[in-house]
Amino acid sequence: MTAIALTKIYPGAPTPAVDHMTFSVPAGQSVGLLGPNGAGKTTLLKLACGVSPPTAGQITVHGAAPGGTAKRDLAVVHQSGPFDMMLTVQDNLRIAAAFRGLSWRRVRSRAAALLDQFDLAGRAGDLVFTLSGGQRRRLQMVRALLRVPRLLLLDEPSAGLDVEGRRRVWDLIGDLRRTHGLTLVWTSHHMDELERNCERILVVQHGRILRDGSPDQLKDEAGQVTAELRTGSPQDWAMVAECARLAGLAADRRADVFVLTGDDLRRRLPAVIAALTDRQVAIESVAVAGSSLEDAFLALTRPEVPTR
Structure with a gap:
């Protein structure tokens, strides 16, 4: 994933949401986006997904423009779950598989295994609205990982999870990185989450990158x-x-x-x-x-x- 002078200006906004960002994320690296609310982190992920076009500059995923073929090897965990609350867990996963061009017959066993890993076994036939907030958050991880991506975008993946749920997410993502060389771009307000799981952090404010370095480098700069x-x-x-x-x-x-x-x-x-x-x-x-x-x-x- 590479961005060159990437800029996004929303109509009527006084300042850019993303302001001439330039950076690159090598394959297999885990990069954290750290910044206050409104810093541009979520907008950056939307640009990487191809759901929002840049106003200026360029962003590429696996060497191609977002969307199209690049979208096949990308998965996203959004801040809010894109679920139909009146459908069952399994039906929501079947719809997600169809949107990604996956055969439900082929991914059904993987879905069942993921539900078990995220402590959702036995809930496949339940309506999503009956799940707790933490369970819906874990279901988002299952939805994103129906197919192992090359690039996983995580937007506050631990929001609403208890300590055990957070550790379960961390452990599974760590296993995926070791097994498949997964590339991660990760936003979180939990400092320990980024420090534990990211070897590099971009500090973002007002749509700009203030610092780019390892957690230790950033800590050393502070004092x-x-x-x-x-x-x-x-x-x-x-x-x-x-x-x-x-x-x-x-x-x-x-x-x-x-x-x-x-x-x-x-x-x-x-x-x-x-x-x-x-x-x-x-x-x-x-x-x-x-x-x-x-x-x-x-x-x-x-x-x-x-x-x-």
Whole structure:
């Protein structure tokens, strides 16, 4: 999935919903979209599905324009379930299969297996309106996965799910990634969900990409990363300070803990540990602490207060 100067302006809107976005999602990667409400995340997914045409710029899925042949290998979990509430679970799945050009005879056993995986076994004959909100959310996952896609778009997939339901979704998606090399584009307001399941995050606000990086990179940008190192003896202070200096880090002693700070600490820390090991300094523990993904998100999206 690739976007080049992608722009979407809705009639009458004062600003673009998507404003000159440029990015690429390689095959097999899981990318999270993180942003406040109205940032343009859902609009971006609609553009990727081909249900909304761009105002300017370009977006391609598997090298082709959205819709058409590209749509065969794409599946979406929407924020709101596209169900007929007065039809049964099975009838809704049969309609979904028909829309995707799938033979119900061929996918029926897969549908049954998915219903079982998402704790919906025995509900195939029930009307959808009788399901709870969480059950309907899980049914959306079943609907999307009737055929294993190459690209799965997830728009708040855990909304309305309890902790067990969220973990079940995560585990199944993880299995699909490992087995089929699935590509994911994932929006969520659950920071832990994106941090756990995405190796890359795009922070979006006002239709623009503010940052593009791994969860650790975003957290490191939000504040200072520190490492607390404990050795067998306070007498090791001079050695710790010297090894930290040689690695480009600063060291401070706080009681029986040595605290290391400095730019790019995560990358430099192994050199400090290796140098201390070579000098036969016994290291009891090392703990790295930094800002949370929530801290990073707030730091990036918080409006600046004008100075007087």
